[in-house]
Amino acid sequence: MMNGVERNGSATANQSDLFGALRKMTLIRAFEERAIRLRSSGDIACSVHPCNGQEAIAVGARLALRDDDTVAATYRGHHWAIATGLPLDALMAEFLGRESGLNGGRAGAGLFLSIEHGFLGESGIVGATGPIATGAALAHQFEGRGRVSVASFGDGAMNQGAIHEAMCFAAVCDLPVIFMCENNGYAEFTDAAAMVRIPRLADRAASYGFPGIQIDGDDLEAVVAAVALAAKRARAGEGPTLIEAMTHRLGGHHTFDAQQYRPKGEQQSWAAADCIVRLRERLRDGGVGADRLSEIDREAEAMVDAAVGKAMAAPLSDPSTLLEHVYA
Ligand SMILES: Cc1ncc(C[n+]2csc(CCOP(=O)(O)OP(=O)(O)O)c2C)c(N)n1
Numbered sequence: 001m002m003n004g005v006e007r008n009g010s011a012t013a014n015q016s017d018l019f020g021a022l023r024k025m026t027l028i029r030a031f032e033e034r035a036i037r038l039r040s041s042g043d044i045a046c047s048v049h050p051c052n053g054q055e056a057i058a059v060g061a062r063l064a065l066r067d068d069d070t071v072a073a074t075y076r077g078h079h080w081a082i083a084t085g086l087p088l089d090a091l092m093a094e095f096l097g098r099e100s101g102l103n104g105g106r107a108g109a110g111l112f113l114s115i116e117h118g119f120l121g122e123s124g125i126v127g128a129t130g131p132i133a134t135g136a137a138l139a140h141q142f143e144g145r146g147r148v149s150v151a152s153f154g155d156g157a158m159n160q161g162a163i164h165e166a167m168c169f170a171a172v173c174d175l176p177v178i179f180m181c182e183n184n185g186y187a188e189f190t191d192a193a194a195m196v197r198i199p200r201l202a203d204r205a206a207s208y209g210f211p212g213i214q215i216d217g218d219d220l221e222a223v224v225a226a227v228a229l230a231a232k233r234a235r236a237g238e239g240p241t242l243i244e245a246m247t248h249r250l251g252g253h254h255t256f257d258a259q260q261y262r263p264k265g266e267q268q269s270w271a272a273a274d275c276i277v278r279l280r281e282r283l284r285d286g287g288v289g290a291d292r293l294s295e296i297d298r299e300a301e302a303m304v305d306a307a308v309g310k311a312m313a314a315p316l317s318d319p320s321t322l323l324e325h326v327y328a
């Protein structure tokens with residue numbers, strides 16, 4: 001998957017890694033923008049919480065991780081799913097409620113999983129990924145194969161008891177877990193600054209006894225460097241790391257969020273901070289031609305077109321099978 005990044009700690013991505021990362025990030029953006037449209041048109045019946053703006057976090061992390069490392073993500077975890085390599089066709093079919101969906105169309109956009117890919121699932125319970133990923137890290141530690149577990153969650157989740165408990169337990173057991181806090185500045189409709197009195201959530205790691213680092217989560221290379229270091233620590237038996245990746249949620253909390261709580265023009269003022277814009281500039285400065293960059297956009301649109309076409313042609317999930325695979 002990757003050329004320049006040595007997955008056990010070396011922190012630099014080469015030009016080929018960066019090009020591959022831009023392709024993935026562009027594909028995620030194209031997938032999300034299509035999902036937003038299909039939700040507006042009513043073709044997608046479930047709620048959609050887009051990850052637009054946060055793509056570099058998942059793509060950078062996966063560049064620095066091994067393929068057998070696991071991740072637990074939130075309802076906004078589509079970037080982790082695509083970066084992890086879940087099949088795009090089955091993912092789009094899942095969003096569209098088809099039998100051919102990743103989970104037979106039962107999970108929708110916010111709750112799917114694929115254990116065979118090490119994607120331990122999205123969760124709609126804010127903070128739940130902490131204990132889930134910590135449990136996986138305990139299993140990885142028992143196995144002794146050097147696997148690392150990632151918990152992705154938001155800035156709002158940092159104030160949940162479940163995250164606190166997971167961090168306490170992971171610290172004392174030196175578990176191989178990376179706590180990836182994607183700080184997009186909002187918890188639903190509330191400004192993050194209205195909920196905490198400290199400027200850096202990463203500082204909380206000190207109270208658990210493991211390192212915490214705040215990074216620019218829209219800078220793919222900064223993400224690669226931080227995750228490579230955290231993974232190296234985890235594999236060496238040195239325990240967890242908290243990474244607070246500062247990022248921008250380019251849209252609303254979900255697709256029907258009118259966003260009246262947002263300062264006017266905020267999204268426009270963020271245009272230059274967009275992780276995709278920045279990585280494209282980085283590649284252009286490195287000599288990648290405009291034609292190759294446009295090709296990336298065309299390729300992403302074609303893949304999404306194909307995924308939508310296949311999903312639309314497949315039957316909707318049969319309601320009579322609704323209770324299959326339900327455990328209570
Ligand atoms: C335990 C729990 N409390 C409250 C909610 C309602 N809720 C859904 S998303 C959300 C905001 C979470 O914000 P953050 O952790 O920053 O994640 P983001 O949506 O920004 O990715 C809230 C409060 C929930 N789903 N679960």
Ligand SMILES: [Mg+2]
Pocket residue numbers: 154155156182183184185186187188
């Ligand atoms: Mg948030």
